[in-house]
Amino acid sequence: MPTNVTAEYKKAEDAFRKAREPRERLECLREMMRTIPKHKGTEHLQADIKSRIKQLTEELSAPKKGGRRSGPSYVVRAEGAAQVCLVGPPNAGKSSLHARLTGSHTEIGPYPFTTHLPVPGMLPHEDIHFQLVDLPPVSGEFIEPWLGATLQTADAVLLVIDVSDPGCVEQIPALMKRLEEKKVFLREHWPGLHGETGNPPEADDPFRLDLPTLLIANKSDLDPDPGEVEVLKELLGLRFPALTVSAESGAGLEQLGPFLFRALGIVRVYTKAPGKPADQDKPFTVRRGDTVLDVARLVHQEFARDLKFARMWGKGVFDGQQTGPEHPVEDGDVVELHM
Numbered sequence: 001m002p003t004n005v006t007a008e009y010k011k012a013e014d015a016f017r018k019a020r021e022p023r024e025r026l027e028c029l030r031e032m033m034r035t036i037p038k039h040k041g042t043e044h045l046q047a048d049i050k051s052r053i054k055q056l057t058e059e060l061s062a063p064k065k066g067g068r069r070s071g072p073s074y075v076v077r078a079e080g081a082a083q084v085c086l087v088g089p090p091n092a093g094k095s096s097l098h099a100r101l102t103g104s105h106t107e108i109g110p111y112p113f114t115t116h117l118p119v120p121g122m123l124p125h126e127d128i129h130f131q132l133v134d135l136p137p138v139s140g141e142f143i144e145p146w147l148g149a150t151l152q153t154a155d156a157v158l159l160v161i162d163v164s165d166p167g168c169v170e171q172i173p174a175l176m177k178r179l180e181e182k183k184v185f186l187r188e189h190w191p192g193l194h195g196e197t198g199n200p201p202e203a204d205d206p207f208r209l210d211l212p213t214l215l216i217a218n219k220s221d222l223d224p225d226p227g228e229v230e231v232l233k234e235l236l237g238l239r240f241p242a243l244t245v246s247a248e249s250g251a252g253l254e255q256l257g258p259f260l261f262r263a264l265g266i267v268r269v270y271t272k273a274p275g276k277p278a279d280q281d282k283p284f285t286v287r288r289g290d291t292v293l294d295v296a297r298l299v300h301q302e303f304a305r306d307l308k309f310a311r312m313w314g315k316g317v318f319d320g321q322q323t324g325p326e327h328p329v330e331d332g333d334v335v336e337l338h339m
């Protein structure tokens with residue numbers, strides 16, 4: 001945190017950290033620029049805010065009249081219960097996994113650097129979906145200049161490696177270094193597994209991005225030693241949770257949805273209108289610790305603004321219990337909002 005920032009600036013920065021929508025993030029950045037004290041001590045930060053405003057503005061600019069936008073979009077609008085990005089060295093099998101898990105037609109190739117743009121797809125899990133985003137590879141030599149911007153909307157990362165390739169011992173640290181240059185830090189900490197501990201102490205920088213990361217040891221069909229991934233982790237001093245899978249045979253892939261659900265602390269809430277049965281097929285999703293008010297925000301801004309109380313059915317309440325907006329929700333709860 002730069003010295004002498006005002007409460008007004010701090011508020012804008014907090015809003016920025018929470019904002020997920022690119023448009024909302026842009027507004028927050030503008031507010032940060034407006035409120036940041038303009039003195040020598042904040043010069044770096046001012047420049048950083050400015051360049052991010054420029055980048056996002058370009059990303060979000062409408063297509064030119066009568067023509068296409070100047071370039072492809074690198075920002076993927078988050079959808080579903082969470083946005084999870086596939087990151088990894090070239091040829092690790094990111095696209096093969098993406099195609100298999102989401103049914104996408106992302107390009108797969110036997111040579112490195114097949115994927116050039118972000119490709120979204122949806123992974124179904126019970127009655128919800130996770131958005132998986134296939135990305136171009138990251139190597140020690142090359143990272144797409146826009147990759148840091150794309151990761152801003154991510155909730156988590158799948159770090160995909162080819163376990164049968166001894167080269168991954170060098171590839172992983174090189175890749176992490178490249179990401180860190182863009183202020184993206186892969187973390188072993190997942191909110192649903194370890195509880196929310198907030199940002200690490202060094203996280204004064206508003207543009208630092210810490211992403212919970214799952215190591216995906218792919219191509220297990222080529223290296224059937226189930227202990228390989230542990231050996232690798234040991235060797236690299238990594239503490240990411242890990243899954244051993246094969247995009248080719250499908251082995252291990254069934255664990256991904258349940259892992260994400262648990263590790264992200266996803267909570268499904270079903271809404272109902274008074275006197276009607278609950279809408280059982282399309283839950284709203286929030287995170288562990290979120291409240292009735294957080295659910296109301298997803299339903300409609302008006303509900304969030306004018307919410308008086310809710311009636312709830314579920315594990316932590318008795319049937320039809322009246323609760324306030326700050327009441328935490330649990331997975332499977334049915335909520336009837338009253339304004």
Ligand SMILES: Nc1nc2c(ncn2[C@@H]2O[C@H](COP(=O)(O)OP(=O)(O)OP(=O)(O)O)[C@@H](O)[C@H]2O)c(=O)[nH]1
Nearest residue numbers: 091092093094095096109110113114115137247248
């Ligand atoms: N045997 C085996 N081959 C795989 C597996 N997953 C991917 N492959 C092969 O590995 C090669 C690379 O796969 P891609 O899915 O294109 O890899 P990628 O990580 O998306 O590659 P880039 O886009 O270049 O970064 C292809 O020839 C795939 O058929 C797997 O689990 N087992």
Ligand SMILES: [Mg+2]
Nearest residue numbers: 094095114115
């Ligand atoms: Mg690819």
